[in-house]
Amino acid sequence: MFLLSFVALTFSYLALAHEPSPLQDFCVADPNSPDFFFSGLHLMGNISNHLGSKVTPVFVTQLPGLNTMGISMVRIDYAPWGLNPPHTHPRATEILTILEGTLQVRFVTSNPDNRFITKVLQKGDVFWGLFISNAMWVMDMLWLLLAFSSQNPGAITIGNAVFGANPAIPADILAKAFQVDKSVVDQLQAKF
Amino acid sequence: MFLLSFVALTFSYLALAHEPSPLQDFCVADPNSPDFFFSGLHLMGNISNHLGSKVTPVFVTQLPGLNTMGISMVRIDYAPWGLNPPHTHPRATEILTILEGTLQVRFVTSNPDNRFITKVLQKGDVFWGLFISNAMWVMDMLWLLLAFSSQNPGAITIGNAVFGANPAIPADILAKAFQVDKSVVDQLQAKF
């Protein structure tokens, strides 16, 4: 039991080191174990939330067999006008393709340009992700598949990290950082 | 001409270096250029061939914007009883999910075990690829999406490399390597 968790630990920390060349064929003893594959990515995620979108990840947490494989996959569902709020992935690049629907992808380049770029993707279009915060906005029912160059890409959702931290970042600091009245920050923090 | 090969070289070196952390947001000057995204992955590949399968790659060759991104995507279509012959990818791990149909994935572990493992995948199942030759066999019409942890994963198709090399590997060598009569090798080479 302990040995297993130890091995798991070792593997997961090693994952980055292993890209792109794992030293073994696979890391699970039994190819018939649930650690070895994952089921259900064809199922639509529950999009009945205020954002109208749902991410279904298949990271090393969901599929332990990905340990040392340096890759993972994700399904994202959107309701019409659904949104994937501004976020960034600190540990991976991504590639995606539209399975159904139309997606207006928006992203912003890093400092100093902070250039805002937008593109409408149709079914079958392939797009690759960036390291910077990006917002996605859909025009109709949509789902897509996305892959990451890491078994554990991580994510920082701007709203949650800045306005939904626990405990909260003092409002006066954010007021100064965003150059707005503290009451504006209060409204933002109230939502997270 | 020289510039092209030079750029090609540069790219390949880049690919080595960038994993897992590209140093820039993207490598194309114009996000509206065709280098920046790819269209048509929703289109079924032409499976009317003797293997009954078709691979549609989106590597750095098809989508130059993937340069330094360390990731790529592929669509594979199969006819009923279609086959993706034994092959190996020297430069990447892979992850796939079944969009439609049922796939019987088969693979063999590397030396010394050469353990043969097989698994039937249904729609929505996620499976990750190995570094060793594997054969896929489908039970009905199928398509899937696959991602690689490299912008240029490469491939060695056993049959083509061994029996279809150009010029041909002398039959007597292969006869000794596979411990069969030269006529058996002749039959194999005749097909490639």
Place this chain on the structure above:
Amino acid sequence: MFLLSFVALTFSYLALAHEPSPLQDFCVADPNSPDFFFSGLHLMGNISNHLGSKVTPVFVTQLPGLNTMGISMVRIDYAPWGLNPPHTHPRATEILTILEGTLQVRFVTSNPDNRFITKVLQKGDVFWGLFISNAMWVMDMLWLLLAFSSQNPGAITIGNAVFGANPAIPADILAKAFQVDKSVVDQLQAKF
């Protein structure tokens, strides 16, 4: 044309610079050239701005000799109550030490915890940076030195990327992303 390939080249050099072991002693022909060293990090930055802080970077842009060295240095000055607004570095870890003054460092962990952590640093304290957005707030005149594990760590300043993008991200998208009234977003965008 040449400029483009030059830029491409530059990227490739940078991308490789992350490896711990450069292949040459240095990358400049003349150790007496300005490319080889940098002067003036002892000079206080101009902190007369609304944030009351100033970053003076010594990245590969300022010191070309850093090329392939995978490291860089920064000076940051703060006015009393100065602020370094929430930001993240996509390509590096950081380490810093306080030369003068008292710094209240604040940071938030990545998803799903978004744990808010704060610590007061005195002169001589050493702290190391994280991959996630963090806000710094000082109690008095301060300056510090900071090093990055990259010659070009990059930065995403949340406010600038989200509310100061150019052109602006449509206010209705941000209103939905942050679950506030569009007028709140208008106030935020008006400042960037």
Place this chain on the structure above:
Amino acid sequence: MFLLSFVALTFSYLALAHEPSPLQDFCVADPNSPDFFFSGLHLMGNISNHLGSKVTPVFVTQLPGLNTMGISMVRIDYAPWGLNPPHTHPRATEILTILEGTLQVRFVTSNPDNRFITKVLQKGDVFWGLFISNAMWVMDMLWLLLAFSSQNPGAITIGNAVFGANPAIPADILAKAFQVDKSVVDQLQAKF
């Protein structure tokens, strides 16, 4: 002139991607332990087998002290007309030199070219291995030394993996993969 500097540049970037950098001098407690060195590579391997060749590896399995050193060494002996059957190393590049005899090295490039290249090596010639399957064929008694850029390069011997898997890959699949009659596959599988 430009070409030279270009090549020089290219090399230095490349090398960056390749450099290993262990974090300690060595990984064994006792430099006098058998883990620390290996004896007997001067001894000829037993070549009385149907291939007329014998590989004597010094990998991390044989020499635990190689741990984290990212390198290993191998001796190969050949009888006249001995053969090292088609194989590939998934995790390393190799370099070899002929100590005695003449070796006709043959290899095939990866897809799509599958270009067949052959070269006759004399005593003292140095050759470096590729990532693709290659067959070696000797004209007389020979031995050579080979080093890998990995402590555990791994190997996939085509014949064993494809025709000697355990349990066997169904003959009908291989028959389709290699486009031959099932009886041909039966002959091949019978040998492994």
Place this chain on the structure above:
Amino acid sequence: MFLLSFVALTFSYLALAHEPSPLQDFCVADPNSPDFFFSGLHLMGNISNHLGSKVTPVFVTQLPGLNTMGISMVRIDYAPWGLNPPHTHPRATEILTILEGTLQVRFVTSNPDNRFITKVLQKGDVFWGLFISNAMWVMDMLWLLLAFSSQNPGAITIGNAVFGANPAIPADILAKAFQVDKSVVDQLQAKF
């Protein structure tokens, strides 16, 4: 207890593998623990020794939280005419800036050139270190800050390694290596 040391072990070995992209935000359970930050780098080191210099490191040994962060910091103090003897860092590049005083930095390039380069650095000058042995010589009271691209850069001080090894390298070998009379070596070894 054991688990902690186990994790620490795992992390420290992993550190190089993770540069430049750790897989987690940080490696300590408690941000208030002493593992998380370090105090006292503002304190002058004790320079009352025969070299007139003192190195105060903040490596992973002193600041366990640096584990997997791939970076570290050092303070060096010099008495007037103090010296940092010839040494090399096998596992990192370095960058430094002068906080007070004037430093004459001297270094030698690797084989075959062994080019000797010297430069006088004033307060505020930034210089980056090389992989080769270098001697520093100061003209007056000085202190500086230095960062390494590794949490454990390591060091080989030529004098200590060659003339101060324990047990001693036989004097006749060093006499031949340095082409001097054994008595010269005896004098050198007597000092270490």
Place this chain on the structure above:
Amino acid sequence: MFLLSFVALTFSYLALAHEPSPLQDFCVADPNSPDFFFSGLHLMGNISNHLGSKVTPVFVTQLPGLNTMGISMVRIDYAPWGLNPPHTHPRATEILTILEGTLQVRFVTSNPDNRFITKVLQKGDVFWGLFISNAMWVMDMLWLLLAFSSQNPGAITIGNAVFGANPAIPADILAKAFQVDKSVVDQLQAKF
């Protein structure tokens, strides 16, 4: 016992961090060009010099085809009592085997231990190199083959770098660094 196996485990996974993965089969256009292979490693080097040893390298400089292969090979010849003076390789680990003769290998660990370790190697013994300066001393005629985990491992020969720099390091600095009379340094510098 468990701890040992745990350490072994950790190490073996780490080795992966070292392994590069070239993105192409090879980097030369013409496999028949001299760039593609090297001849003459069977020829004894000229050992009629004061050290009684000769290094014959096959690095990327001698064999351009090694480009991106991350490996290289070297032959070293020794006269009886020949010596390879103290040196270090900043960019590679090494592995060697004795082809003929007896070699007494000596090396010193890095700071702080500077532990001196020596071992007598016979024909057929395999030994792997460290990152620190080491002296080799032979008892009779000898030659060996050595491989590096880099296409360009580099070398710093202590004597040449410290006492043979060009221009010379001022004798008074070295006198202080090695704590000896300036006349001792003069004798040392006179030889290089």
